Amino acid sequence: MAASNDPNLNLYHSWDFRESGWKTGMDYNLKKLGAIVHLSVISMDTDIPASPSNGDRYIIPAGATGDWSTHVGEIAVRVAGAWEYHAPAAGWRAWVQDQNAEAVRGPSSWELIERPQWVDPPASAADPGTPGQMAFDAGYLYLCVAADTWMRAAVATWS
Numbered sequence: 001m002a003a004s005n006d007p008n009l010n011l012y013h014s015w016d017f018r019e020s021g022w023k024t025g026m027d028y029n030l031k032k033l034g035a036i037v038h039l040s041v042i043s044m045d046t047d048i049p050a051s052p053s054n055g056d057r058y059i060i061p062a063g064a065t066g067d068w069s070t071h072v073g074e075i076a077v078r079v080a081g082a083w084e085y086h087a088p089a090a091g092w093r094a095w096v097q098d099q100n101a102e103a104v105r106g107p108s109s110w111e112l113i114e115r116p117q118w119v120d121p122p123a124s125a126a127d128p129g130t131p132g133q134m135a136f137d138a139g140y141l142y143l144c145v146a147a148d149t150w151m152r153a154a155v156a157t158w159s
Contacts, residue, residue, distance in 0.1 A: 031079060036086055040095040041075065044103060044110055052078045059094060059103065059110055060085075073109060122150045 042049075044059035048068050056078040060068045067083060068076060075086045075094075092105040096112065103110045114132075121135040121142055122128075129144035136142065140152040 031084065032086060036075060036088075036092070039075070039093065040097060043098045044094075044096050046098070052083075054078050054080065059096070073105075125150045125152075 039057070041057045041059050045061045046058060047061070047064050048066050049056065049058075058076045060071045060074050060076050062072050064072060071085045073088070075088060077084045077086065088105045088110075090105055090107050094103050094105075094110070095101075096103050099112060101115065102113045104113055116132055116134040117130070119129070119133050119135050121137045121140070122144075126148055127150060128148055129150055131144055131146055133144040134142060136155070139155055141155055142150050142152045144150050
């Protein structure tokens with residue numbers, strides 16, 4: 001019986017004892033797991049880097065050039081001086097380092113997940129801030145609603 005592929009990660013399995021291809025298949029499985037488990041990528045909007053290091057991972061952006069142009073949306077991993085590509089499935093998640101944010105793969109593309117950025121509490125309503133930033137202290141919850149414009153709500157105990 002030849003090896004089969006699982007439908008989620010496309011890993012090989014179910015070899016017969018001493019079946020030919022086992023080593024190649026297991027090497028593929030281990031490299032793929034190393035590339036995609038606890039996925040963290042350097043960027044999802046950078047084209048092919050000039051000086052990549054082994055282990056670098058990217059989500060290939062639209063408009064990529066060279067070898068990457070036919071792999072848009074895939075995960076590029078630098079292994080032994082060459083790029084390897086992995087097609088993601090809907091629901092995969094990745095930490096995007098240059099965005100300091102998480103991305104999730106939808107049916108056809110990657111989307112950043114919007115999450116509040118927690119910062120130190122502002123000293124006044126006009127302190128520097130970016131819309132969506134949040135802060136808290138013992139008495140207030142703060143929300144930046146416009147550039148350099150903070151609002152706050154008093155925090156009270158449950159009664």
